[in-house]
Amino acid sequence: MKYTEEHEWLLAEGDLIVVGITAHAAEQLGDVVFVELPEPGTEVSKEDEVVVIESVKAASDILAPLDGEIVEVNEAIVENPALVNEDPEGEAWFFKIKPTDPSQMHGYMDAAAYKDFVG
Amino acid sequence: MTELLRTPLFDLHLELGGKMVPFADYEMPVQYPAGIMAEHNHTRAKAGLFDVSHMGQVILRGADVAAVAAALETLIPMDVLDLPEGRQRYGLFLNDAGGILDDLMFANRGDHLFLVVNAACKAQDVAHLKAALEPAVTVEEITDRALMALQGPMAEAVLTEFAPEVAQMRFMDVRTLDLDGVEAWVSRSGYTGEDGFEISVPADRAEELARRLLAHDAVAPIGLGARDSLRLEAGLCLYGHDIDQGTLPGEAGLGWAIQKVRRSGGARQGGFPGADAVLAQLADGPARKRVGLRPEGRAPMREGVEIFAEAEGGAPVGRVTSGGFGPSVGAPVAMGYVPADLAAAGTPLFGEVRGKRLPLTVAPLPFVPANFKR
Structure with a gap:
């Protein structure tokens, strides 16, 4: 598992990367009440705003961590946004991306580095 | 800072x-x-x-409570004189145009009136009270x-x-x-x-x-x-958001707070700042109204979201002044201002969120029934 400074986690699954938000991010957001996901098939560039997530407090964006194609999205969190708070690093994954350049993964933090990052 | x-x-x-x-x-x-x-x-x-200790607590004293009540009636359009001892009412400080300077609670506590005002407005409210009412009435902000x-x-x-x-x-x-x-x-x-x-x-x-x-x-x-x-x-206004100096009581749906005795034809009609504009709006009906809004989807519509009559084109007809997710409703809820002819419950409108016009419906307030012990 790799982590971004935007508090996303990235997990390799075959030639795809599964992306979600960390437990730390979910806790900071508070109760999630709305998630808007991209259409599968969307081509995205690193740092594009691809997901809108709204908590009881505020709206935030989730950025694409890699260049590539969104191949699958998790409709379960659209139907039940509270899942993001309940199981952010498991059931509540956001999307799966097929990266154009898998080496972009190398720039991200490992678990220990992310732990230091969030203090 | x-x-x-x-x-x-x-x-x-x-x-x-x-x-x-x-x-x-x-x-x-x-x-x-x-x-x-x-x-x-x-x-x-x-x-x-x-904890609401940030709110302002103010005591007004004078020769007697009736004198204080009469004085306060020069600043707010409420019936203060007939408020019995041991009772509280909702009130509004108004500017000379009838715009709302703050909303407040005032209580008759026997030998004085006790006011609770908004935290962000309390310094201004106390100054306003002192300028208008002293020396006949003493204005004491309670800080202890x-x-x-x-x-x-x-x-x-x-x-x-x-x-x-x-x-x-x-x-x-x-x-x-x-x-x-x-x-x-x-x-x-x-x-x-x-x-x-x-x-x-x-x-x-x-x-x-x-x-x-x-x-x-x-x-x-x-x-x-x-x-x-x-x-x-509960459909209650937040000062600085749903009501402000540019809002008159009538359009804010707060006409109920202005008792008959202070309205046109009442025994003590007018006599408060902005009376002409406030009473005219109550008599003629406002051009715009504060309404409840129910977004159809799950996306919250927060303060500042512009409201449109059509799914495409046209200028905004109103704006959301408070909005978010209503946990008891289980869906997003909002309040905002729309033209009077679009203010009937059930009117379909659109709110623009992140560049998309999403459907919403004008809804009665409150969103959840009040549970008061009348």
Whole structure:
């Protein structure tokens, strides 16, 4: 598992990367009440705003961590946004991306580095 | 940045794990570890304890309470003179154009009037009162008392354990009570749509009383986040958002707060700032109205979202002034202003969120039925 400074986690699954938000991010957001996901098939560039997530407090964006194609999205969190708070690093994954350049993964933090990052 | 102020319950908030944020010059808990949704639901189901000590508490005294009431009637369009001892009313300070300077609660406490005003407006309100009413009326801002609110269907049962007399109080009654040795000025009122009490106590006894209330199984601490979602579902205005200096009472849906005696044809009609504009709007009907709004989807429509009559094209017809997710409704809810001819419940409109026009419907307020003990 790799982590971004935007508090996303990235997990390799075959030639795809599964992306979600960390437990730390979910806790900071508070109760999630709305998630808007991209259409599968969307081509995205690193740092594009691809997901809108709204908590009881505020709206935030989730950025694409890699260049590539969104191949699958998790409709379960659209139907039940509270899942993001309940199981952010498991059931509540956001999307799966097929990266154009898998080496972009190398720039991200490992678990220990992310732990230091969030203090 | 000037240093933020702290309420007498600041240390208790930290001990309870409150997440502190700046609000109206104070450092206040926006939530506790339970989170906004759980705190909201707890208040609707049991009883929530809110620290509202940042709000302004003001005492007005004069030759007698009638003289003070007559003086206050020159600043607010409410019937103050006929307010019986031990009763409280909702009021509005107005500017010369009839715009709302602040909203407030005022109570007849026998030999004086007791006012509670918004934190962000309190310095301005006190200056306004002093400029207009002194020296005949003395205006004293009370800074040595905390204010807390105990809200929810179990609030009465909880407070009855401290003072059985609270069971006899009706909505908007005020009394001085002895709560386990603490002198408390209690009103049966609140800002959640639930039954409950607002309790003013000496600052140096506030933490002790708060701890005793929180020791009760039914009581949990509630932050500003849930306070906002509770009042929004209850259809209650937040000053500076749903009402401000550019809003007249009529268009804000607050005409009910202006009693007949102060309206055109009443025994004490007018005689308050902006009376001509305010009374004309009540008589003729406003051009725009504050309404409830129910977005059809799950996307919250927050303050600032522009409202359109059509799915495409055209200029905005209104704007959301408060909005978010309503935990008790289980869906997004909002309030905003729309033209009077689009203000009927059921009118389909659109709110523009992130560049997309999403359907919404004008809805009756409140979104959840009030649960007051009338």
